Amino acid sequence: MNQKTILCVDDEINVLRSLKRLLRNEDYQLITANSGTEGLAVLAEQQVSVVISDQRMPEMTGTEFLSQVKEKYPECVRVVLSGYADAATILDSINKGAIYRFLTKPWNDEEIRITIRQCLRQHELLEENRNLTQEIKLQNAELSKLNQRLEDLVGKSTQSLHFSQEVLASIPIPVIGISAEGIIVLVNEAVDQMFPELRDIHLGSDIKDAFSNEIYVTVSDCLSGTKPVETDSLDVFGRQVLAHCKRLTNGEELRGCVLALEEKP
Known part of the structure; x- marks a missing residue:
């Protein structure tokens, strides 16, 4: 001293x-x-x-x-x-x-x-x-910088998310997102346009309550991983469609699946 x-x-x-x-x-x-x-x-x-x-x-x-x-x-x-x-x-x-x-x-x-x-x-x-x-002033200044960086990252992430949602909504193929628990979490605009019968689908609905048993089985097989084929030929309201079901995972953790419906020519 x-x-x-x-x-x-x-x-x-x-x-x-x-x-x-x-x-x-x-x-x-x-x-x-x-x-x-x-x-x-x-x-x-x-x-x-x-x-x-x-x-x-x-x-x-x-x-x-x-x-x-x-x-x-x-x-x-x-x-x-x-x-x-x-x-x-x-x-x-x-x-x-x-x-x-x-x-x-x-x-x-x-x-x-x-x-x-x-x-x-x-x-x-x-x-x-x-x-x-x-020291507190310096720490507060550093914290302010970190908060600003976090806000910038969140802003960029939000913009990216909005853009992704816009892209998904504009895809001309009906796309439905389903959680690992079989709950509908996403429906794009093409679902309403190509299949008016599915307009009553609500986010948060159970897949077995919203679709026919045939689609429910396809989605269930996709989520469980018991069916290796990701594309099925199904009848949807009297029309033959190709149902593409893709599992979404994070490592070994199942996050859900994406169901895309493509009408056969």
Whole structure:
């Protein structure tokens, strides 16, 4: 883990020297600045985890300084150190600087150490949250791309399906699709045109209820695979037709069959 940096801002040199002596053995880098302007210059050039600022400084107060830090470096944890612990100063610092802690002068050495450790932990949490948020954004962007690809594929598949249905509907030979369970799932337009007697066929009907026993036996033999010949000569409403029945499988799984009726010349 990279060493963290603490920035202390105070216009009193003796205060900064005291903080350096107090924190010289801690496991982080301590840098100082004599004003808010100087502190902002440091922040512009160096990554800082925690800023501890005096409240009453010339030209720029601690509240004004930390307000700019909040705007430019929101993940930098901010602490006010002031010898004037009146309620108005505290409230103003909280509202404008979004401070994490308010410490008073003279300070308690152990309180300073504990507060800085807590601030460093808070900074780590903010960094983890930022990284997690960024990771979620990247994952969401990738998910959005995958969804778009899926929508494109579905769109293309739907177009292909519609086209296939149009082609099937326009074939001048009566075609009937039958599921593995013997249920009618497809009837093209040529069935109605060439065999008006079959116009009452409804999707979802059982093959044995829609056709003659002769056709039912042909389809049943086709589905079961007991009859190797895929073409039969049948009588359909007094007309001789060739019934072409083709089994449809997916590997070893039976999906159904297609029955095509061709009137003999």
